[in-house]
Amino acid sequence: MAIALVLVLVVVGSVVFHFLSPWWWTPIASNWDYIDNTIIISFWITGVVFAAVVLFMAYCVFRFRHREGNRAAYEPENQRLERWLTVVTAVGVTALLVPGLFVWSRFVTVPSDATELEVVAQQWQWSFRLPGKDGKLGTSDTRIVSAENPLGIVPSDPNGQDDIVVEAADLHLPVGKPVKVLLRSIDVLHDFYIPEFRAKMDMIPGSVTYFWFTPTRTGTFQVLCAELCGQGHPLMHGVAVVDTEQDYLAWVGQQQTFAQLSAPQKTGSAARSTESTTASGLDVAAKLETPEAR
Ligand SMILES: [Cu+2]
Numbered sequence: 001m002a003i004a005l006v007l008v009l010v011v012v013g014s015v016v017f018h019f020l021s022p023w024w025w026t027p028i029a030s031n032w033d034y035i036d037n038t039i040i041i042s043f044w045i046t047g048v049v050f051a052a053v054v055l056f057m058a059y060c061v062f063r064f065r066h067r068e069g070n071r072a073a074y075e076p077e078n079q080r081l082e083r084w085l086t087v088v089t090a091v092g093v094t095a096l097l098v099p100g101l102f103v104w105s106r107f108v109t110v111p112s113d114a115t116e117l118e119v120v121a122q123q124w125q126w127s128f129r130l131p132g133k134d135g136k137l138g139t140s141d142t143r144i145v146s147a148e149n150p151l152g153i154v155p156s157d158p159n160g161q162d163d164i165v166v167e168a169a170d171l172h173l174p175v176g177k178p179v180k181v182l183l184r185s186i187d188v189l190h191d192f193y194i195p196e197f198r199a200k201m202d203m204i205p206g207s208v209t210y211f212w213f214t215p216t217r218t219g220t221f222q223v224l225c226a227e228l229c230g231q232g233h234p235l236m237h238g239v240a241v242v243d244t245e246q247d248y249l250a251w252v253g254q255q256q257t258f259a260q261l262s263a264p265q266k267t268g269s270a271a272r273s274t275e276s277t278t279a280s281g282l283d284v285a286a287k288l289e290t291p292e293a294r
Pocket of ligand 1: 121189190191225226227228229233236
């Protein structure tokens with residue numbers, strides 16, 4: 001009797017806690033409310049099944065409790081019950097999986113007007129690359145990653161020369177514009193995750209994974225790594241700032257392109273003068289950024 005009561009209390013307590021809990025998702029900042037809806041469907045299905053199974057256990061514990069002289073009946077087969085359970089389980093599992101498949105298909109079907117953003121993970125920092133005026137990212141190769149070329153951009157590809165390189169600094173994005181996020185890792189498995197965007201994907205050395213999203217409100221969001229990636233994993237934070245178009249353009253104007261970053265390697269006064277002007281721009285940018293996340 002006491003055990004049956006405990007089981008009922010577990011169900012009631014879980015349901016009450018779920019609805020009164022102070023912990024819920026951070027307010028959404030992207031178009032992916034489909035993902036929230038899918039999780040809510042999963043909560044409902046798993047919640048109903050959890051309550052039904054535990055309450056049934058409580059009923060059995062109470063109804064078939066030990067009584068003097070009672071004997072259990074042995075019934076190894078019950079085809080009607082098995083058919084019924086198979087159908088209910090199949091419906092439940094289908095309802096859990098199918099919404100996710102629809103969301104996944106949207107998640108990787110990138111709209112044609114999305115601009116590209118490359119995110120490069122390494123132990124233990126985030127770097128970003130945005131296409132320059134040509135709107136195209138140049139090719140990259142992990143094998144040529146060096147201190148001077150931290151993202152491994154192929155110097156011979158003209159598309160890469162105007163790419164904006166944001167190494168281990170804050171990322172800015174304009175609000176309301178779809179972004180195709182290309183994910184690369186130059187060492188181990190990482191996972192790019194911004195909770196408010198509801199978007200998250202593994203980054204696999206040697207391949208480029210991608211998804212897309214549209215930021216729907218301005219604000220400063222934390223970039224997390226959601227894959228255990230070594231000792232510094234808990235410290236692998238970044239900052240993504242969603243700006244108004246105007247603020248975004250002001251930020252872009254302060255960033256350095258790949259060509260500017262590789263200029264110091266060249267000799268000659270022209271290269272040096274480019275370096276000095278852009279370096280001062282970067283100093284201003286560094287002062288404006290919020291360094292608290294690092
Ligand atoms: Cu990581």
